[in-house]
Amino acid sequence: MTDKPIDIIRTSFGRAFRPAAVAEDICEVSRERLSGILERITPEVTGRFSGCGSPIPEAIGGSRILDLGCGTGRDVFLCAALAGPKGYVMGLDTEQAALAVARKAINTIMENFGFIEPNVAFRQGSIDSLADAGLYDEDFDVVISNRALGHVSDKLKVLREVFRVLKSGGEFQFSDVYCDRRLPKEVESDEELKREELGGAVYLGDFLRLVRSAGFRDPRIVVSLPLEITDTSLCEKLSGATFRAVTFRLFRIRSLEEGEEDYGQAAIYKGTVEGFPNRFALDEENLFETGKALRIGGNTARILTESRFAPHFTLIGGQSRHFGAFTRG
Template sequence: MTATDPTPSSTVLANVQEYYGKILSSTKDLKTSACCTSAAPHPLIRAALKKVPAEVTDRYYGCGNPIPLGIEGLTVLDLGCGTGRDVYIAAGLVGEKGEVIGVDMTDEQLKVARDALPAFAKQFTYTPRVKFAKAYIENLDAIVPANSIDLCISNCVINLSPDKEAVLRGVYNALKEGGEMYFSDVYCDRRMPEALVGDKILYGECLSGALYINDFVRLCHKVGFTDPRALSSAPIELRDPAIAELCGNIKFYSITYRLFKLPSLETLCEDYGQVATYLGTIPGHTHAYELDDHHTFVTGKPVLVCGNSADMVGRTWLGKHFKVDGDRSVHFGAFDCAPVPGGSSSSPAAGGCC
């Protein structure tokens, strides 16, 4: 498949292709921690990772762990899949009835991903449903049918796009109603100066293309993701002195966000007297489930939630793992946005109605 240029920013895309296809030969070549995962993945993710061929993991440039557990049977789309590390992890989790599609624009990385498929597949008693497509993530409509995806993941890629609105809009269109975009990326605490945006190394290191957090939230609202929820956040270390000097006081973060395609979501938390109870049925989350950085549901314990949270756990792929009591027939006013006990609201990430 030939990737067609969807934007006038072809120079930016060409620079990214060169950086990840020809300049970087392994993770060791990176100059910052922006494209390095800081937190240890869940044991079930680590177990799935053991089945991923070494030639794939050697060229991994992600910044988080954007693969939720409990996704058996889902159709998953990975944006900017690179050599396919997260595609292969997800393929191990979705099982025989699920499917994973990896999209990338870089020939060198896609070759590694496709060449690894036979070695990966022979570890299973069934044939994993995995495929890779060459395309620009700004042009998803050309390769992914509307309303066909249950879960979209992405790992430190959208910051590299010159048209982030087109990416998010394409994801929104591709997702089924109740589907989710669950992804990690690089964000900053202010708008990037234009002089830095044009720096090829800073862009390739996932820094100068990073979105200011509040602008990202505004963009989510514009395309239909009304209530973006931050799950986790970690500061990014600028290890190269020259890069640190260029960036000055700008602070960068790796943040994992959850965006649900639910037309019912509101921009602010509203109280309808609804109660959600986690059933403890998601593999790896027997005792509790963390919806975001300030909602942790203890198994079997009813929790009063806003209308948005009720729909996120009750009307999405998470629905079979939760019991939600009540509806939106009676409105009791604004919902008290204090964090649910057990959650954490220390993240710098904006967004989330509560």
């Protein structure tokens, strides 16, 4: 687990912001590739970004992608560049003003990308009512979200809706802030903490239970970084609670078991995911070096063979013989 702290920067608006460099650190997409794309996105879009990372999955060329709570569209346009002209990215948000900024920037950014036709669209709607927004079953390869889930009270409803709109083998990757304990009601309702977007942080253990009950049986953490809170008044109110910015990836694969089991399998990464010629991190526990076999659990084997990552890996072994619970040691 990475333990580089993130300073919460307090602004005159009372909200928690992170430096752009930190946003790139949280995401495991190559820094050079992201920065090159960001240079072609207009300042009106990038200047209003207030997420806690960039949950931009790898190997999304030609994919249909949905961004929940897209704001002015920074991550939509990042995905659009990586998805290419044959891909399609939809941004969904409730704020008409933010969507107006995003829509106004489409033609300029598409021209900067060298695309003849736009591969993005923006729609107004709530992330907990995807059906009302006209989103169909199994319509997207990838869904992303950047701090939007933390603003919704019924997170289970959102997770179930995401599961519904994802295709089989599809992925939901998202970043948000989580707490190491359940916060007292007076802390959750504290106005200052709500302004800093800490009061509504969910206990990580409770959130993982919601994820599994929504159908995502084996949630994976891509990156988890501690938040350093330097304001002493906030620290006193939090009474020792600590927070982390976490990027998750969840796969809609019904054959996944509720835990990793050992079937004696291994996988070799071919080095073919764009931007990752030497190594590829599926999650914190599974870092593949190109050409080198890595022992993996049964669920990881299913993810690598039943998702868009299948062409990039060689799987060794089957699941006819079980050796007990999988351990990395």
